[in-house]
Amino acid sequence: MRPAPIVVEKEELGRAGADWVARQLVEAVAGGQRASLALSGGSTPGPVYRELAKRDVPWARVDFYFVDERFVPPDHPESNYLLAEEALFKPLGVPPQQIFRMQGERADREQAARDYARHLPPVLDVVVLGMGEDGHTASLFPGHEALKEQQQRVLAVVGPKPPPWRMTLTLPVLRSARKVLGLVSGAGKRDMVRRVLAGEDLPAAKVEHAQWMMDPGAAGQ
Numbered sequence: 379m380r381p382a383p384i385v386v387e388k389e390e391l392g393r394a395g396a397d398w399v400a401r402q403l404v405e406a407v408a409g410g411q412r413a414s415l416a417l418s419g420g421s422t423p424g425p426v427y428r429e430l431a432k433r434d435v436p437w438a439r440v441d442f443y444f445v446d447e448r449f450v451p452p453d454h455p456e457s458n459y460l461l462a463e464e465a466l467f468k469p470l471g472v473p474p475q476q477i478f479r480m481q482g483e484r485a486d487r488e489q490a491a492r493d494y495a496r497h498l499p500p501v502l503d504v505v506v507l508g509m510g511e512d513g514h515t516a517s518l519f520p521g522h523e524a525l526k527e528q529q530q531r532v533l534a535v536v537g538p539k540p541p542p543w544r545m546t547l548t549l550p551v552l553r554s555a556r557k558v559l560g561l562v563s564g565a566g567k568r569d570m571v572r573r574v575l576a577g578e579d580l581p582a583a584k585v586e587h588a589q590w591m592m593d594p595g596a597a598g599q
């Protein structure tokens with residue numbers, strides 16, 4: 379069963395999202411083991427990452443991965459890594475050995491995706507997703523072949539949203555993650571939120587156990 383969405387005021391989304399992620403990470407490391415956190419890019423997670431950097435989590439035991447990346451260098455304004463670096467890694471002072479970056483600067487995109495798959499843990503503990511106005515999540519776009527992938531855990535894909543070339547985790551990886559937070563903001567996504575929560579045939583709806591968190595605009599309130 380899909381969890382009921384959490385609706386918080388737009389200004390509270392950063393804090394509420396950070397609280398949620400921090401809670402899952404603290405639980406994940408409770409037995410003394412390491413935890414994995416996979417991050418998305420896009421317009422919504424920035425405030426969550428900035429707040430998360432202020433939370434009391436045993437960060438030395440958290441490894442950071444990416445849900446998707448655009449094929450651009452890591453210092454490019456469209457890089458999902460750059461967002462995470464500025465909002466989370468730098469404020470926390472995360473050492474490089476805890477950051478598993480998708481290498482968007484690579485020319486051989488398929489090889490870059492295969493290489494990333496080798497670094498991924500078998501199961502991710504915590505995943506942060508976003509959702510586009512077309513219902514895409516990660517870089518899995520509606521109607522794209524990549525949605526059918528069952529074997530590869532990471533793919534290089536061409537999508538309709540610029541920049542077109544992306545690297546993305548596939549659905550089996552997202553669906554097997556222990557905890558998934560989906561973040562949505564803005565009335566422009568209201569109709570898509572309704573369709574995703576109704577379980578329509580859309581990428582974001584295929585991660586059934588995701589806990590969606592949104593502002594009243596996206597929730598249609």
Ligand SMILES: O=C1O[C@H](COP(=O)(O)O)[C@@H](O)[C@H](O)[C@H]1O
Binds near residue numbers: 422446507539
């Ligand atoms: O391109 C992307 O889009 C999705 C949704 O982003 P948003 O800007 O519509 O919030 C994001 O989750 C993904 O990581 C990103 O690469």
